[in-house]
Amino acid sequence: MTPPTRHARRRVCSYIGPMARKDITMTDDEMATFLEEAHVLQVSSIDADGYPHIAPMWYVMDEGKIVFRSFTKSQKIVNLTRNNKIGVLIEAGRSYRELRGLMMRGTARFVTDPEYILKVYGGLTARYGMLGDAPQQLTAEELDAAFGRFASKNTAVVVEPEKIASWDHRKLGGVY
Secondary structure (H helix, E strand, O other): OOOOOOHHHHHHHOOOOOOOOOOOOHHHHHHHHHHHHHEEEEEEEEEEOOEEEEEEEEEOEEEEEEEEEOOOEEEEEHHHOOOOOEEEEEEEOOOHHHOOOEEEEEEEEEEHHHHHHHHHHHHHHHOOOOOOOOOOOHHHHHHHHHHHHHHHHEEEEEEEEEEEEEEEEHHHHHOO
C-alpha cells in the first residue's frame, strides 16, 4: 500500500472546527446526589508489577468523601498500602443518552480503628443487602454481633480526591 499523497493527507487530516457540544459536567450538588444514588465503585490500585488492579466495591459517603472497607490482607489494600495512589469510577446508564459517571483520582487514607470500621459496616448494611436481600438499619449491638469479629481485620479507605471528572449525557437532551 502506498502512502497518500501530500494533497490527500491534507484532506484526510483537515481541521473541521470545534464540536458544538453542551457542557455535560456535573455540578457539585449533582455529583453528591449521584454518589448517594450509585451502588458500585470500581477501585483501581497498582499491583507490585506496576499493573492496574481493578475491583468492584460497595461504599458509603462520610463527610462528602467516598469510603469503602476490605480485609487488610486483600490485594487492593496491600496494593494501596504500597502505593496509596487510587483511581475510582462510578457509572450509570444503559443507553448513550443516559450515561452518567464520575472518575476520581487521588490518594487512599487508611483507617484501622475497629469502631470506625463498624461505623462503615453500619452504613453498608443500611445501603446494601449485606445480611439478606434488603438493606437494614442495625443497632450497635447488632452491628457488633454481625461484624465485630471482623472489624480488627479490616481497613477502611477514605478516598482523598485530587482530580475529578464527571459527565451526564442527559444534559445533552438527546442532541449529540
